[in-house]
Amino acid sequence: MFDSSSIIVGLEMGTSKICVVAGEVNAANVLNIIGLGQSRSRGVRKGEIADASLASEDVRNAIVEAEQMANVEIRSVYLGVTGNHLRGFNNHGVHPVVSADREITAEDVQDVIKNAKAINLPVDNTVVHAIRQLFQVDGQHGIQNPVGMYGARVEVDVHVVHGHVNRLKNSIAVVRGLQLEVDEIVFTGLASALALLSNEQKELGSLVIDLGAGATGYVVYSEGIIKHTGVLAVGGDHISNDLAYGLKVPLGRAEQLKIERGGASVDDSVKGQTISSNGELGLPAKIINLEHLRRIMSLRLEETFELIEAELSGLGLTDRLRAGVLICGGGARIPGIHGLAQNIFQMPAFLGKANSISGLKSALDQPEFATAIGLVKFGSLQQKRKPSAGLAGGLKKTLAELFRK
Amino acid sequence: MSSPVEPPAEPAIQKKIIFKVFGLGGAGCNAAGFASMAGFPGVEFLAVNTDSQSLDACAVPGKFVLGASRTRGLGAGGDPELGRAAAEEDVEKIRSFCAGADIIFLLAGLGGGTGTGAAPVFARVARESGALVLALVTLPFDFEGDRRQLQAQTGLQHLKVQADAVICLPNRKLFKLLDENTSVLEGFKISNSLLAEGLRGIWRMLTQTGLINVDFADLCAVTRGRHAASFFATAEASGEKRVEQVIEKLLAHPLLDGGQVLNESDSLLVSIVGGPDLMMSEIHKLMEPLHRHCENAHIIFGAAIDQAFAGRLSVTLIASRRRQEEDPPSLLAAPPDKIESMQFLDTEDKERPASRFVAPPTALSDEKRAHIMRVQGGRSRKKLSRLQKELPLEIVFKGRFEKSEPTIRHGEDLDVPTYIRRGVPLN
Numbered sequence: 072m073f074d075s076s077s078i079i080v081g082l083e084m085g086t087s088k089i090c091v092v093a094g095e096v097n098a099a100n101v102l103n104i105i106g107l108g109q110s111r112s113r114g115v116r117k118g119e120i121a122d123a124s125l126a127s128e129d130v131r132n133a134i135v136e137a138e139q140m141a142n143v144e145i146r147s148v149y150l151g152v153t154g155n156h157l158r159g160f161n162n163h164g165v166h167p168v169v170s171a172d173r174e175i176t177a178e179d180v181q182d183v184i185k186n187a188k189a190i191n192l193p194v195d196n197t198v199v200h201a202i203r204q205l206f207q208v209d210g211q212h213g214i215q216n217p218v219g220m221y222g223a224r225v226e227v228d229v230h231v232v233h234g235h236v237n238r239l240k241n242s243i244a245v246v247r248g249l250q251l252e253v254d255e256i257v258f259t260g261l262a263s264a265l266a267l268l269s270n271e272q273k274e275l276g277s278l279v280i281d282l283g284a285g286a287t288g289y290v291v292y293s294e295g296i297i298k299h300t301g302v303l304a305v306g307g308d309h310i311s312n313d314l315a316y317g318l319k320v321p322l323g324r325a326e327q328l329k330i331e332r333g334g335a336s337v338d339d340s341v342k343g344q345t346i347s348s349n350g351e352l353g354l355p356a357k358i359i360n361l362e363h364l365r366r367i368m369s370l371r372l373e374e375t376f377e378l379i380e381a382e383l384s385g386l387g388l389t390d391r392l393r394a395g396v397l398i399c400g401g402g403a404r405i406p407g408i409h410g411l412a413q414n415i416f417q418m419p420a421f422l423g424k425a426n427s428i429s430g431l432k433s434a435l436d437q438p439e440f441a442t443a444i445g446l447v448k449f450g451s452l453q454q455k456r457k458p459s460a461g462l463a464g465g466l467k468k469t470l471a472e473l474f475r476k
Numbered sequence: 477m478s479s480p481v482e483p484p485a486e487p488a489i490q491k492k493i494i495f496k497v498f499g500l501g502g503a504g505c506n507a508a509g510f511a512s513m514a515g516f517p518g519v520e521f522l523a524v525n526t527d528s529q530s531l532d533a534c535a536v537p538g539k540f541v542l543g544a545s546r547t548r549g550l551g552a553g554g555d556p557e558l559g560r561a562a563a564e565e566d567v568e569k570i571r572s573f574c575a576g577a578d579i580i581f582l583l584a585g586l587g588g589g590t591g592t593g594a595a596p597v598f599a600r601v602a603r604e605s606g607a608l609v610l611a612l613v614t615l616p617f618d619f620e621g622d623r624r625q626l627q628a629q630t631g632l633q634h635l636k637v638q639a640d641a642v643i644c645l646p647n648r649k650l651f652k653l654l655d656e657n658t659s660v661l662e663g664f665k666i667s668n669s670l671l672a673e674g675l676r677g678i679w680r681m682l683t684q685t686g687l688i689n690v691d692f693a694d695l696c697a698v699t700r701g702r703h704a705a706s707f708f709a710t711a712e713a714s715g716e717k718r719v720e721q722v723i724e725k726l727l728a729h730p731l732l733d734g735g736q737v738l739n740e741s742d743s744l745l746v747s748i749v750g751g752p753d754l755m756m757s758e759i760h761k762l763m764e765p766l767h768r769h770c771e772n773a774h775i776i777f778g779a780a781i782d783q784a785f786a787g788r789l790s791v792t793l794i795a796s797r798r799r800q801e802e803d804p805p806s807l808l809a810a811p812p813d814k815i816e817s818m819q820f821l822d823t824e825d826k827e828r829p830a831s832r833f834v835a836p837p838t839a840l841s842d843e844k845r846a847h848i849m850r851v852q853g854g855r856s857r858k859k860l861s862r863l864q865k866e867l868p869l870e871i872v873f874k875g876r877f878e879k880s881e882p883t884i885r886h887g888e889d890l891d892v893p894t895y896i897r898r899g900v901p902l903n
Contacts, residue, residue, distance in 0.1 A: 116876075116877075116880045117877070117880055117881070117883070121880065155881065155883055303883070303885070303890075304881075304883040304890070305883055305890050308876065308877075309877075309890070309891065309893075312876050312877065312891075312893070313893035313894065313895065316893055316896075317893060317895060317902060322876060360902075363902045366895065366900065366902065367893065367894075367895050367902075370894040370895045370898060370900060371893070371894045371895075373894075374890075374894045374898075378885055
């Protein structure tokens with residue numbers, strides 16, 4: 072029988088769509104995307120569950136579609152989470168090396184990471200990710216792996232992403248309700264970054280912006296490690312909402328206008344232009360000023376980027392992004408978004424494509440699927456690590472060590 | 477029996493309208509001097525002040541020292557009561573000045589003695605002698621102090637009762653026009669020149685027969701209303717993009733609070749003067765944004781062609797809004813003794829009944845008064861309820877995010893459309 076454990080599934084419950092991507096790690100240890108399922112999302116607002124029963128129905132549809140396409144049975148998923156409650160920050164951990172010869176062992180490394188993870192979180196919050204950054208040994212910076220080095224003191228920085236425990240549980244409960252296991256929850260911005268960035272780009276420093284419908288996630292990689300993550304609960308829905316209000320059209324029509332006539336800049340070609348909206352059945356036709364449409368959109372996008380830019384420059388990260396900005400998510404399709412990002416961040420901006428993975432070309436080329444593909448990639452990385460770094464493996468090793476003494 | 481030749485003779489009888497401009501008080505004299513130098517053909521200027529010294533310095537040819545016996549030509553000392561008393565003393569003289577005029581402009585700076593006190597008297601006498609009275613007044617700068625502000629406000633109310641139309645220029649709004657290095661002298665000069673500019677705009681509007689004519693009745697229709705606050709602004713531009721420039725200037729005009737006044741105004745008078753090259757499309761382009769800015773306003777529109785304006789375009793706007801905070805019937809309909817107690821002016825000269833500033837309440841029968849009360853009371857109620865309806869729409873509109881947790885960043889609710897929070901106008 073097909074070894075189902077090699078099937079890795081990413082599930083993203085987005086605000087506009089629910090997306091399932093199934094991948095397998097083939098014999099050559101290369102990740103291959105084999106299935107894709109999606110359905111329109113109705114039960115999610117700003118990236119968080121607002122109606123569990125609707126969300127559950129939509130997830131089921133997407134899962135079924137992906138199962139049929141990949142011809143596999145999906146048992147567990149890597150679940151993408153986002154929302155305004157997620158926060159990322161850097162924490163520092165210190166550990167003295169106690170062994171007589173001052174050689175740093177893997178245990179020392181684990182201890183120092185454990186120290187770094189011991190943080191004061193608000194009562195209801197839980198850690199989603201604790202991502203190791205660089206080590207310091209006796210004040211020497213920039214060490215990737217200190218095992219085997221000599222020193223009296225190991226220090227490490229970790230980037231911690233934490234969120235509200237009950238809200239995270241809401242998403243998990245929807246998946247569990249469908250008799251599926253959740254392998255792990257992953258911050259969607261992180262997943263997108265994994266899908267888009269090559270090692271070189273991580274090394275040079277990049278900013279990944281995932282412009283979703285309900286929330287915008289952003290991740291900064293520099294020197295090969297994650298420096299910063301964040302979520303802004305503003306997305307494409309806000310643009311549609313602004314348009315509906317500003318142009319006085321129904322929300323559905325605003326959405327359609329955004330997709331058909333939208334743009335991130337107000338250029339001369341739209342100045343004074345109007346389009347006549349042939350109203351739906353029973354609704355009168357309406358003249359819409361294209362310039363207004365663009366202005367409303369561009370102001371919203373500009374503000375979103377400016378907020379991110381202000382946050383990053385406050386942390387001194389903007390001059391470390393030598394590979395530029397990558398934009399994914401549905402918002403990446405807005406014409407002119409790259410120019411706008413280029414202007415605000417003062418660095419090149421690109422459409423993010425999941426290029427380091429093989430498989431369905433139709434899925435890989437779409438910026439909307441970057442997150443779900445990233446979730447699969449995250450899963451594949453976790454599974455590679457499992458035999459050595461899993462809890463059981465670690466315990467076994469510790470016991471073996473004890474017996475050896 | 478009338479011959480067929482007679483009817484054409486009738487237009488010939490139509491005499492030229494006679495304008496007179498009275499500058500009252502220091503500021504009024506200066507403004508009148510400013511305007512007289514700019515040249516208004518066929519307009520008679522008269523400077524009136526209680527202070528003979530400053531009157532001597534005035535550039536206006538016609539001068540008159542008000543209340544010479546009372547003040548001995550030494551000024552009213554910032555006391556409106558003295559200014560009013562001085563004017564009352566020379567009421568016959570004033571009547572003779574007013575004789576024969578069709579339209580009388582009063583220029584005054586409110587807040588001081590002569591302008592504040594004498595302007596309502598002049599307005600009353602001018603009206604009695606059969607002229608239409610239009611007052612152009614300035615309100616004091618903030619630094620002139622609360623007392624002068626209060627005097628100015630009271631004077632303004634009295635003036636509104638007496639004059640057919642009052643247009644005011646709050647000097648404090650001038651601050652936006654002035655830069656750091658403007659001297660006091662220059663500041664007042666700008667204020668005077670704006671007053672003169674307004675005078676010129678209105679004069680032009682009334683004298684020049686336009687394609688689409690605006691007459692005094694239209695002006696009154698806009699400015700009338702005892703508690704209306706009227707604002708004026710003029711803008712001029714030439715060249716290719718003159719329409720855009722004019723609109724930009726008007727919307728950025730400090731006296732219109734950057735277009736804010738337009739949004740709140742109930743009635744608006746637009747007068748366009750252009751050269752023979754004025755195009756229909758330009759008028760359309762000009763009016764469209766104005767219509768959008770004051771959707772609820774009653775807009776009166778006039779256009780005139782002047783050979784001298786070839787390639788240029790000048791627009792005069794008079795916007796007026798009814799204020800809610802004042803109780804409309806209070807001045808007109810309150811019993812006289814009650815009014816007297818409110819007046820700061822009527823403390824002394826009880827034997828001088830003509831000196832009362834208030835419109836004579838005797839003109840109204842009880843029935844009529846009750847009617848006015850009812851009509852105006854009704855109007856103010858309607859206003860209030862409309863205001864309340866608008867508020868929640870502007871402030872808390874969040875559309876589909878109404879029920880979700882707000883996204884707050886740096887104290888800003890990001891669910892509210894960006895263009896609204898940044899106040900970007902869509903035009």
